[in-house]
Amino acid sequence: MGSEAVHFVNGKPVAVVYDMAHTKALYIRVKNSGQKGWKSKAAGTSNHDEAKNRAIAWYFEREGDLKAGFQLKSKQFKDVAEAFLDNYKSNMDAGLPKHSATAYAEKKALIHRYFLPFFGDMGIDRVGKAGIEDYIKFRMTFWEKRIGAGDDFIEYERGGRTIKRRVKEGKPSAATIKRENATLKQIFDYAQDQGWLTLAHKPKVMDIGGRSEKRPAFTRKQMQLILGKSWQRKSDKKLARTVVHYRDQLALYIAFLYYTGIRPGEEANAIKWKHLQTDLDEANNEVRMIVVNAERAGKTKGSARKVIPKGGLWTVLDYYRAKQALFCMDDDYIFCTYEGDKIHSMKKAFSRYMDELGVTHDAYGKPYSLYSLRHSYATHNIKELGAWIIAKNMGHSDVKMLEKHYAHDTPVDHHDKLS
Structure with missing residues (x-):
């Protein structure tokens, strides 16, 4: 093997070109400031002068x-x-707070579906502002490109089962991007904690959409219509018993969400009759309550x-349990x-019911959903109960989320104070 030093610092070689006895290929190696050993790689050329220039460069x-301030051997994003x-x-x-199986599954899915395909082999300290901006563009068009290629289904784990559903058309909402970016930020924070990323090179993960908008809530008049009509939909005696059951369930679900502010989906769906309990207040009066998340899988x-x-x-x-519940x-x-199994979702049934009533969007064109019942609970009761009580009932640690996303009261709601 022959070698030639091609650059010196303080009289010592720091860049070398060499060849191997068994091959005509050339290799280069360098030794940088503070580095104990040499770093080598193929020169990518058999021309000695070109290899010399590449070694110096x-x-x-x-x-x-x-x-x-970069590390010479960056930790790859995928490894981090x-x-x-x-x-x-x-x-x-280990049972640490705020570490649940549900959150772990969600983070794992995000990392493997979006983060790794984009950042993958990139050095964790080389992402930078440009890398985050490019990722946001990639994420915003991710499913549009997949659908265009004929891949319009998504698979994910839920409750130990593999769920497959068709992808919704359109770009992800600002709320979705913000929720996903929370995990991306945590990865960069973890890299910094481990010494793989300096603060100076930790990229700022941007969200989209600018100022957050309050979510749509039903008016009181709309809620009177929704609650009243929901129990009347089973009056047709020709309806099958299964249809009657599910219409009863939807009517109860609507009332349940509107009068409690509990989150639709897993939070409401996991509640059993035994979670309706009684406790004593400070004056030893019995108080009936609903215990939420008592057995929900994955909750901390x-x-x-x-x-x-x-x-x-x-x-x-009480009436439903005594007279109607199967x-x-x-x-x-x-x-x-x-059949008595936990119900998976009420979204489609609620959406069909809203179509029947013609109550699909608010005055600003925002679509209603089951979450609108939760938002309506907050809006219609915040004046009477106060933000703190409403926030605690809804499962928020403080009133910031309530004020930012849920409070919809207007001067009309406070006319008694203004007139």
């Missing part, structure tokens, strides 16, 4: 990186992301909360299938 490129997942799971298994320890419903929900619940034992789910 590589040396100065690495010197520039060092002066800019996997290490982040392993660390999260270890914390979850201590996340269960006691909710006091508003209005006449107890009368509705499954009413303590360990039965309140919201269940005709």
Whole structure:
């Protein structure tokens, strides 16, 4: 093997070109400031002069990186992301707060579906502002490109089962991007904590959409219509028993969300009859309450909360359990299938009902959803109960989220104070 030093610093060689006895290919190696050993790679050419120029250029490129604060051997994003997942799971298994199986599954899915395909082999400290901007563009068109290529289904894990559903057309909302970016930020924070990324090179993860908008809530007049009509939809005696059951379930679900502010989906769906409990207040008076997240899979320890419903929900619940419920034992789910299993989702049934009523969008063109019942709870009760009580009932740690997303009261709601 022959070698030639092609650049010197303080009389010592720092860039070398060499060849191997068994091949005509040339190789280069450099030794940068503060580096103990040499770094080598193929020159990519068999021309000695060209290899010499490349060795010198590589040396100065690495010197520039060092002066800019970059690590010469950057940790690849994919390695950091996997290490982040392993660390999260270890914390979850150890029972640390705010580390749940549900959140772990969501983060894992995000990392493998979006982050790794884009950032993959990129050095964690080389992402920068441009990398984040390019990622946002990639994410905004991700499913449009997949659908265009004929790949319009998505698979994910839920409750130990693999779920496959058709992808929704259109770009992700600002709220979706913000929620996903929270995990991306955590990965960069973890890299900094491990010493793989300096603060100077940690990129700022931008969200989209500018100022957050309040979510749509129903008016009081709309809620009177929605609640009233919901129980009348089963009056046709020709309806099958299964249809009657599901229409009853939807009517109860609507009332339940509107009078409690509980989150639709897993939070409401996991509630059993035994979670309707009684406790004593400071004056030893019995108080009926609903215990939320008591057994919900993946929730962190201590996340269960006691909710006091508003209005006449107890009368509705007691009557339904005594007269209409097909499954009413303590360990039965309140919201269940005709066979007694926990119901998966009420989204489609609620959407069809809204279409029947012609109540699909608010005055600003925003579509209503089951979450609009939760938002309506906050809007219609904040004046009477106050932001703190509403926030605690809804499961927020403070009133910031309530003020930012849920409060819809207007001067009309406070006319008594203004007139």
